[in-house]
Amino acid sequence: NAGVMQNPRHLVRRRGQEARLRCSPMKGHSHVYWYRQLPEEGLKFMVYLQKENIIDESGMPKERFSAEFPKEGPSILRIQQVVRGDSAAYFCASSPRQGTWEQYFGPGTRLTVT
């Protein structure tokens, strides 16, 4: 019974490059949340997706950030033209359906922008 999977676990990018972060939810889960954790801070909601739909992206920066959750395959958080301030841990969480309370977190991707 695999939990939420994220890859890569660590990602180093130079300023201006693109970062792609992947999240595979738990088996049977069709809802994915992305959160960002800056160093020594709490987690901040970014976006909530169901298969093929973005439900709530109120926490996403307006520029350079995008997310998708295709019918097949993992959810992807994409950051274009990364800057040093994007360095953070990015966690995804999954839940089985809308209206379910519990969210189960993946191990996170630690992005470092040099």
Next chain:
Amino acid sequence: GENVEQHPSTLSVQEGDSAVIKCTYSDSASNYFPWYKQELGKRPQLIIDIRSNVGEKKDQRIAVTLNKTAKHFSLHITETQPEDSAVYFCAASMDGGATNKLIFGTGTLLAVQP
């Protein structure tokens, strides 16, 4: 906007003592309150949660209390052990909203001294 405040930011206790972490939320529509434990470099793990129709919930050495009138909820850990040392996050969520996104507190670093 939605906000969750958490206190204290750091807490040091002797092994065997109790630890209490308190949170206050701003959105009176919130009705789901989970607590997560995060060890260094690891994923947040759900340790206990409470819903608004319940005032208190206990699971072995961990208990959570909720005061909806005051918009406070607290985590109580009794008979603390060194392995309880971690960062603890409270969160709040609103059922009936479109997303069930979690709004996190800023975290409490708990250090249990052997």
